[in-house]
Amino acid sequence: MTEPVLTVEDLSVRIAGLHILQGVSFTVAPTGVTVLLGRNGVGKTTTLRAVVGLTPRGGEVHGRVRMGDQSLLERPTHRLVRGGLGYVPEDRCVFAGLTVAENLRLAERRGTTAAYDRVFALFPELDRRSRQRAGSLSGGQQQMLAIGRVLLNDNRLLLVDEPTKGLAPKVVTEVAEVLKRVAESVPVLLVEQNLAVVRRLARDAVVLAAGRVAWTGDAQELLSATALTRSLLGVGSAEGHHHGSGTEPGASASTAGPAREDAR
Numbered sequence: 049m050t051e052p053v054l055t056v057e058d059l060s061v062r063i064a065g066l067h068i069l070q071g072v073s074f075t076v077a078p079t080g081v082t083v084l085l086g087r088n089g090v091g092k093t094t095t096l097r098a099v100v101g102l103t104p105r106g107g108e109v110h111g112r113v114r115m116g117d118q119s120l121l122e123r124p125t126h127r128l129v130r131g132g133l134g135y136v137p138e139d140r141c142v143f144a145g146l147t148v149a150e151n152l153r154l155a156e157r158r159g160t161t162a163a164y165d166r167v168f169a170l171f172p173e174l175d176r177r178s179r180q181r182a183g184s185l186s187g188g189q190q191q192m193l194a195i196g197r198v199l200l201n202d203n204r205l206l207l208v209d210e211p212t213k214g215l216a217p218k219v220v221t222e223v224a225e226v227l228k229r230v231a232e233s234v235p236v237l238l239v240e241q242n243l244a245v246v247r248r249l250a251r252d253a254v255v256l257a258a259g260r261v262a263w264t265g266d267a268q269e270l271l272s273a274t275a276l277t278r279s280l281l282g283v284g285s286a287e288g289h290h291h292g293s294g295t296e297p298g299a300s301a302s303t304a305g306p307a308r309e310d311a312r
């Protein structure tokens with residue numbers, strides 16, 4: 049068996065008195081996309097943040113997280129990033145007042161050669177728009193910039209949080225396509241609510257529920273098991289068709305109905 053690139057063991061996170069993660073354990077395969085799923089507010093973002101050392105101040109993190117043989121939890125984020133842990137946060141965090149080129153330049157690491165060729169091959173638009181202010185880019189273009197910025201450097205693992213959130217259908221497809229190409233060379237741990245995107249990209253799935261891992265296994269198998277997706281994610285079917293009352297209110301992936309099937 050190949051060694052996982054990331055091993056999370058008994059991860060527990062408390063924030064503001066809430067015990068959000070209560071002993072989460074899973075691994076991320078060294079190739080392809082592993083998707084982290086679960087209903088709204090279950091702790092997917094909290095998991096990624098804990099791995100990369102960005103739990104909000106005052107939050108308590110316990111457990112073990114390893115990337116290869118390196119233990120991550122006690123290291124500061126900048127060290128982890130330098131060690132090859134790439135993170136694309138949910139809110140993209142591009143510098144709105146700076147140009148595309150300036151945003152990219154800020155991501156360069158001293159002592160290494162930034163891989164502009166790789167980034168512009170994946171995102172030719174960033175090259176074309178290099179003098180445009182990031183704040184005036186579309187949501188999709190900002191997402192491309194957020195991903196491109198991380199890809200300027202070599203990574204051992206990418207953590208990508210809801211990259212298609214709030215994007216137009218056509219752009220969702222573009223972002224999914226780019227992530228698929230990225231994942232050919234670097235493993236990705238992806239939080240994604242759009243099940244059409246999950247279907248397109250993911251090989252392995254980890255599902256969180258009630259602060260713990262409720263299911264792990266083959267992502268495609270999960271998506272084809274209607275009863276399972278309904279109980280774990282609150283959607284009737286990963287196909288995006290309504291089956292009976294397949295969209296329960298408040299279910300995270302329940303927004304992945306027909307309107308979100310565009311990424312196929």
Ligand SMILES: Nc1ncnc2c1ncn2[C@@H]1O[C@H](COP(=O)(O)OP(=O)(O)OP(=O)(O)O)[C@@H](O)[C@H]1O
Pocket residue numbers: 063064066068086087088089090091092093094095104300
């Ligand atoms: N800084 C914080 N202070 C208080 N509560 C927080 C904080 N960060 C997260 N939480 C709470 O922890 C829970 C998990 O949040 P998290 O963002 O990890 O969920 P998620 O699964 O990523 O949700 P979504 O699918 O909606 O993005 C939520 O109930 C959230 O309100």
